[in-house]
Amino acid sequence: MRIQTLAFLLILTPVLLSQDQPAAQAASSHLQNELATLRDAALADDYAYQQAAHLTDNIGPRATGSPQAEAAVQYVAGELRQLGLQVQLEAVQVPHWIRGTDTAELIEYPGQVPATTQKIVVTALGGNTPTTADGLTAEVVVVKSFDALRALGRPQVKGKIVLFDVPFDKQKAANGMAGEAYGEAVAYRLSGAKEAEALGAVASLVRSVGGADYRLPHTGFSTPTAIPAGAVTSEDAALIARLSSQGKVRMHLTLTSQTGPDVLSHNVMADLKGSEHPEQIVIVSGHLDSWDLGTGAIDDAAGVAIAMETAQLLQQLHLHPKRTVRVIAWMDEENGGRGLDAYAKDYAAEFANHVAAIESDLGAAHPFGFQAKINPSALPLLKPVQDVLQSFGANLIELISRSPGSDIAPLAKAGVPAFGLLQDGRTYFNYHHSAADTLDKIVPEELRENAAAMAVLAYALANLPEPLPR
Numbered sequence: 001m002r003i004q005t006l007a008f009l010l011i012l013t014p015v016l017l018s019q020d021q022p023a024a025q026a027a028s029s030h031l032q033n034e035l036a037t038l039r040d041a042a043l044a045d046d047y048a049y050q051q052a053a054h055l056t057d058n059i060g061p062r063a064t065g066s067p068q069a070e071a072a073v074q075y076v077a078g079e080l081r082q083l084g085l086q087v088q089l090e091a092v093q094v095p096h097w098i099r100g101t102d103t104a105e106l107i108e109y110p111g112q113v114p115a116t117t118q119k120i121v122v123t124a125l126g127g128n129t130p131t132t133a134d135g136l137t138a139e140v141v142v143v144k145s146f147d148a149l150r151a152l153g154r155p156q157v158k159g160k161i162v163l164f165d166v167p168f169d170k171q172k173a174a175n176g177m178a179g180e181a182y183g184e185a186v187a188y189r190l191s192g193a194k195e196a197e198a199l200g201a202v203a204s205l206v207r208s209v210g211g212a213d214y215r216l217p218h219t220g221f222s223t224p225t226a227i228p229a230g231a232v233t234s235e236d237a238a239l240i241a242r243l244s245s246q247g248k249v250r251m252h253l254t255l256t257s258q259t260g261p262d263v264l265s266h267n268v269m270a271d272l273k274g275s276e277h278p279e280q281i282v283i284v285s286g287h288l289d290s291w292d293l294g295t296g297a298i299d300d301a302a303g304v305a306i307a308m309e310t311a312q313l314l315q316q317l318h319l320h321p322k323r324t325v326r327v328i329a330w331m332d333e334e335n336g337g338r339g340l341d342a343y344a345k346d347y348a349a350e351f352a353n354h355v356a357a358i359e360s361d362l363g364a365a366h367p368f369g370f371q372a373k374i375n376p377s378a379l380p381l382l383k384p385v386q387d388v389l390q391s392f393g394a395n396l397i398e399l400i401s402r403s404p405g406s407d408i409a410p411l412a413k414a415g416v417p418a419f420g421l422l423q424d425g426r427t428y429f430n431y432h433h434s435a436a437d438t439l440d441k442i443v444p445e446e447l448r449e450n451a452a453a454m455a456v457l458a459y460a461l462a463n464l465p466e467p468l469p470r
């Protein structure tokens with residue numbers, strides 16, 4: 001995920017369904033039974049974990065435009081074909097950014113022992129403009145906010161490396177507002193370089209947007225500029241801030257990434273055709289690309305794997321959705337969103353027939369339920385879903401006003417009911433976009449809960465008598 005700010009929380013009060021006709025009642029209890037069967041099967045199934053394991057351990061990091069990303073496309077397409085789905089690859093031209101050498105040292109600072117330097121742990125941000133192979137050397141100016149940068153003005157910024165030392169609010173994350181904490185800090189990763197460049201800086205660094213303190217840098221997208229852009233670890237940002245409060249600090253910075261020509265890649269789309277309304281579509285999805293430092297397990301092999309599991313369970317249990325369930329493994333969520341742009345362009349005319357879109361892109365931890373951008377009058381219709389998911393505490397539906405997933409944002413904007421799995425985010429940003437986003441961070445039992453939640457919601461949306469009101 002890129003930006004997430006939590007909106008208001010809506011606590012649901014139980015709503016009684018008024019079913020006057022016995023036939024409607026029978027149909028509704030039939031659906032409820034199917035949903036419970038689906039839940040129980042998901043909670044006992046290992047398919048999603050096996051898929052996440054293959055994507056991460058065997059295929060590896062899946063940066064947009066990389067051979068691994070394309071291998072993942074072919075792999076997921078093959079697996080979904082094997083389940084009997086109608087698979088299409090939607091062409092997406094993606095950027096191809098390739099990491100080079102990422103190093104930094106402080107070469108001058110107060111109290112320096114002669115002939116020594118201090119190592120700084122740094123990573124280039126996606127879309128970085130490289131330094132030369134020899135790197136660049138400049139004084140570092142540390143700021144705590146955009147306002148502080150502007151207050152310094154051009155004379156004090158020109159020719160320098162700007163460091164935005166804005167910490168990720170760990171307390172907020174621990175209190176269940178990880179998305180909000182991320183949203184606050186990530187603004188500097190997204191726009192810091194742009195702001196620094198505007199005042200004549202020669203490079204821009206941000207304090208890593210992440211919650212853990214193991215001196216790990218966290219990469220991510222940065223709005224392209226003509227100056228190099230990187231992220232230093234929290235520890236190193238704090239070190240530089242302390243030293244620069246004592247006197248002049250100069251850094252040697254080398255970030256030698258390259259950007260190749262755009263590459264042909266794909267969104268994977270796989271349909272399990274609806275038996276009554278094949279033209280009506282319920283999307284289940286996650287994004288297939290990842291950052292390059294880790295293997296993209298919680299961001300977002302997990303999301304793709306649980307979306308695949310929805311299809312696997314429906315086929316295994318011979319459950320027939322009345323509307324089409326479309327599994328999508330999105331490409332390039334991380335480095336510009338070309339996959340979502342392509343889908344919005346290619347399928348805009350069919351959005352009226354998109355009944356709902358679900359994405360999972362907040363990790364793989366225990367799900368509390370969903371964030372939803374839906375018409376509040378649709379809530380009572382989701383009560384069967386909540387009843388079935390209550391057994392493992394995944395029955396919350398939190399109404400929000402923005403899209404609950406970046407890939408489904410164009411659909412949400414067009415009024416398609418949009419849902420995002422709401423995982424426990426307390427540890428997510430410790431690993432997010434770092435070298436530590438690896439398979440071991442996925443707890444198999446929790447991944448099964450996510451698979452159950454997505455499958456139950458998707459099947460209900462595919463089989464409710466009427467689509468949700470918009």
Ligand SMILES: [Zn+2]
Pocket residue numbers: 001002287299300333361
């Ligand atoms: Zn993501």
